[in-house]
Amino acid sequence: MSGNGPIRDDDYLWDRSSPVDEDVARLERLLSPYAYRAERGPARDSGQAVPRGSQPVPRRRSARRRWRPVFAAAAAFALCAIGLSVWHGQRLEWEAGQPWRIVAQRGEVRIDGRSAAGVATLATAGEIRTGADGALRLRVAGIGELALGEGSTLRLIETRTGRHRVQLQEGRLWARVWAPPGQFGVGMPGAEVYDLGCEFEIESDAAGNGILTVRSGWVQIENRWHEVLVPQGATVRLHGDAPPGTARDLGASAAFRAALDAIDAIEARGGDVDPRGAEVQRLIAASRREDAISLLSLLQRHPRIAEGPLFEHTARLLPTAATVDRAEVIAGRTHALAPWWSALPYPRMKHWWLQWPDALPAGNDAEVWLQSRKEG
Amino acid sequence: MDALYRAFAPVVHGVLLSHAQRADADDLTQDVFETALRRLHELRDPAAFPGWLVRIARHAAIDARRRRTPLTGVDIEAVSSAATHEDRLDAERSLRAIRALPEAYRETLVLRLVEGLSGPEIAERTGLTAGSVRVNLHRGMTLLRETLAAGHDTRGSER
Numbered sequence: 001m002s003g004n005g006p007i008r009d010d011d012y013l014w015d016r017s018s019p020v021d022e023d024v025a026r027l028e029r030l031l032s033p034y035a036y037r038a039e040r041g042p043a044r045d046s047g048q049a050v051p052r053g054s055q056p057v058p059r060r061r062s063a064r065r066r067w068r069p070v071f072a073a074a075a076a077f078a079l080c081a082i083g084l085s086v087w088h089g090q091r092l093e094w095e096a097g098q099p100w101r102i103v104a105q106r107g108e109v110r111i112d113g114r115s116a117a118g119v120a121t122l123a124t125a126g127e128i129r130t131g132a133d134g135a136l137r138l139r140v141a142g143i144g145e146l147a148l149g150e151g152s153t154l155r156l157i158e159t160r161t162g163r164h165r166v167q168l169q170e171g172r173l174w175a176r177v178w179a180p181p182g183q184f185g186v187g188m189p190g191a192e193v194y195d196l197g198c199e200f201e202i203e204s205d206a207a208g209n210g211i212l213t214v215r216s217g218w219v220q221i222e223n224r225w226h227e228v229l230v231p232q233g234a235t236v237r238l239h240g241d242a243p244p245g246t247a248r249d250l251g252a253s254a255a256f257r258a259a260l261d262a263i264d265a266i267e268a269r270g271g272d273v274d275p276r277g278a279e280v281q282r283l284i285a286a287s288r289r290e291d292a293i294s295l296l297s298l299l300q301r302h303p304r305i306a307e308g309p310l311f312e313h314t315a316r317l318l319p320t321a322a323t324v325d326r327a328e329v330i331a332g333r334t335h336a337l338a339p340w341w342s343a344l345p346y347p348r349m350k351h352w353w354l355q356w357p358d359a360l361p362a363g364n365d366a367e368v369w370l371q372s373r374k375e376g
Numbered sequence: 377m378d379a380l381y382r383a384f385a386p387v388v389h390g391v392l393l394s395h396a397q398r399a400d401a402d403d404l405t406q407d408v409f410e411t412a413l414r415r416l417h418e419l420r421d422p423a424a425f426p427g428w429l430v431r432i433a434r435h436a437a438i439d440a441r442r443r444r445t446p447l448t449g450v451d452i453e454a455v456s457s458a459a460t461h462e463d464r465l466d467a468e469r470s471l472r473a474i475r476a477l478p479e480a481y482r483e484t485l486v487l488r489l490v491e492g493l494s495g496p497e498i499a500e501r502t503g504l505t506a507g508s509v510r511v512n513l514h515r516g517m518t519l520l521r522e523t524l525a526a527g528h529d530t531r532g533s534e535r
Contacts, residue, residue, distance in 0.1 A: 010514050013488065014495040023521060024489070030467040031490045034398050036389035036405065 033321055091142040092179060096160035099123045100138050103145065107133035127155040130171065135370045140164055140184055144177030144195075147366040157187065170206040174369045175199070181218075190241030191223040198232065201369065208240035213250070217347060226301060231346040234293055243267055246301070248294045255286035260294055267301070275308030284313045289345075292317045296340055303332040318343040381409065384426070387501045388433045390487040394475060395437035404440060408433045427503030430483075473523045474516075481516025484509055 011017040013024050099121035108131025109116040122128065122138055130136060130152045137147045141164050148154055152171020158164070167187040177184045181196040189208030193200075198217025204210030212219065213235040221228040221236065221244050230236050230247045237245035245264045248257060259282040266273050274280065287295060295314045299306055306329040315324065320339040328336035388408045392401035412432055419428055474485050487498045495513055499506040 010510070010517070013513050013517055014510055016494060024517065027470055027489045027520075028492070030463055030470055032492060034393060034467070034471065034490050035492060036386045036402075 092161060092183075094141040094143075094159060094161045094164070097124050098141070098159065099126075100141060100156060100159065103137040103139060105134075105136040107131060107135060107150070109134045109136050122156050124156050124159060127153065129153050137366050137370075140175065140177055143179040143183060144175060145366060147174040147370055148172070149174075149370055168202060168204060170204055172201070172203045174201040174366060176216075176365065188238065191221055191238060191244065194220045194222070196220055196229075199365075200230075202238075204238060208238055210238045212236050212238060228297065231293055231344065233290075233346075237264075239268070246294050246297045249288075249290040251288075252291055252294070253286050253288075256283060256288075256291055256294075259283035259286060263298065263302075273298075273302045273305055275305045275310065280305065280308055280310055284309060287313070287317070289317050292340075292344060293346075296337060296344070299329060300334055300337060303330050306330045314340060384429060384501060385409070386491040386493060387426070387487060387498075388429060390491040390493070391430055391433040391483050392437045392440075393471075393490060394479070394483045394486045395434070396440050400440055401437075404433075404436050408436050411436065424503065426501050430502050434483075470520075470524065473520055476523070477516055477519055480508075480512050481519060484512035485516045485520065488513055 010021075012019065012021040102116070102120055102122060105116055110129045110131075111119055111122065111126055113127075113129075116128070116136070128136060128148060130148055130150055132150055134150055134152075135148065137145060140146050141159055143164065146166070149172030152173065153169035154171070154173065155167045155169070156165075157167050162183055163185075164183060165185045165187060169189070173186065175184065175186070175195065176199040177195045177197070179195070179197065182194050184195040186193040186195075186202065188202070188204055189206065191208060193202065193212065196218035198219060199215040200212060200217075200219045201215070202210060202212045212221065212230060214230045214232050216232045218232070219230045221230065221238070223241055223244065226243055228236055228244050228247060233251075234247045234249050236247045239245070243264075246260055248260055252260075259279055262279040263273055263283065266279070283295075283298075292314065295310060295317065299310065299314065305311075306326055311326055311329065318340045320343045322339035324339050325336050385405060389401055389405045392404050392408070396404065408429070412429055415432070419425060471490075474482055474489070476482075477485065483502075484498060484504075487493045487502070488495065493501065495509050496506060498504070498513075499509045502509075504512075
């Protein structure tokens with residue numbers, strides 16, 4: 001075959017029509033593991049390199065007509081996306097120090113010590129206090145909404161394009177933000193909480209003890225001990241300036257939670273977790289695939305656990321084409337765990353913009369959350 | 377949006393993989409879509425979206441190459457752990473040979489052989505005509521067969 005020869009013999013190369021070209025099929029098989037894999041959906045081949053379409057398909061004759069709807073879909077997407085882009089760019093822009101708009105309030109709410117009745121905005125350095133029956137909702141610049149429950153104290157620290165920070169001294173906070181990771185942050189006694197494109201809620205006392213729950217996307221908690229990543233559908237305990245707990249799925253069984261608490265308690269006492277100890281064995285016995293976030297977090301926080309059966313168990317829960325090197329994990333090289341992080345069944349942080357429902361008005365959800373304490 | 381992201385992500389990844397290592401291509405795929413989202417107001421003709429996206433991907437790959445140091449490590453672990461050592465070597469040699477081809481052949485072959493798109497799918501999702509894609513596939517494959525047969529695997533050309 002020459003470069004200028006007839007191309008009618010390349011049907012398999014063109015559209016996989018039979019007969020199969022063995023050279024092409026072999027290259028497909030060899031190279032398919034390098035293909036893009038959608039992390040948000042079911043992974044294509046994770047172990048065996050089977051080329052897509054290795055079975056010959058009948059020759060297709062009306063290609064132009066068949067692809068017309070796809071062209072139309074792409075054009076429609078582009079049109080929608082142009083509008084989205086303009087809107088998105090506008091909502092990210094925020095003049096430094098521009099006050100945040102208060103959406104609603106009820107009960108006892110004070111701003112800088114004075115009644116907030118009739119007050120429409122919160123300025124930088126302004127402090128909100130809600131009483132036992134108080135609640136307030138306000139816009140987070142142009143990127144989202146925040147609700148503050150009863151008995152809470154919150155200060156607006158900084159607001160400008162790309163950076164919006166509040167300090168939650170105590171109380172209950174709910175936030176829904178649609179923006180690139182890290183633009184919105186909540187300071188707490190002993191820790192910082194960063195939105196990575198999501199919806200989350202925090203409940204904390206004045207010492208920073210409490211709980212954080214993520215409803216969509218991811219949140220990162222930082223204190224002087226650890227960085228903890230918490231995905232949607234998971235929760236984590238906060239212990240002031242002591243190490244935060246290990247992230248756990250909201251559906252984790254009581255046995256799993258008890259085993260995880262026991263391991264967290266060992267860390268809190270400054271002890272070492274035995275990789276083959278009873279706590280780890282109980283954790284493995286009670287774990288489901290949804291609990292992989294906890295196992296992975298433990299391997300990152302306590303690399304020596306990888307010496308025991310938790311390593312194999314995690315590998316079974318998170319099958320991946322790439323190899324995770326046990327020695328690298330034990331040595332504390334956190335990048336070694338990257339294939340398992342990628343295999344977790346959550347949206348990728350870099351895909352924050354796919355969490356577009358978080359950009360929708362939050363009115364009813366915020367109200368439902370504010371009511372939840374009264375009813376619960 | 378998610379569905380269309382899925383439809384175009386293999387194209388972006390394939391173009392990137394034509395120029396960069398696998399691990400970098402994975403990372404840059406997300407960056408290309410974020411760049412596209414930010415710059416969508418520059419796109420005047422929605423029908424030009426596929427070609428416009430490919431150009432952004434190409435520029436991202438070239439920028440990454442200019443940085444010289446790879447964003448991440450070697451990509452040998454990208455290959456299935458189930459693959460034999462010989463298969464892994466053959467895959468790496470084949471990919472190096474594809475990357476050494478002229479750009480038009482290189483990108484089209486990666487989309488076909490690595491990403492698993494058919495010729496019509498490549499045409500639809502890159503904005504190229506079906507005729508151009510068919511010629512690129514044919515000539516690129518011919519050159520690739522010659523290169524591999526000669527054992528001339530362009531060793532050392534890995535970026």
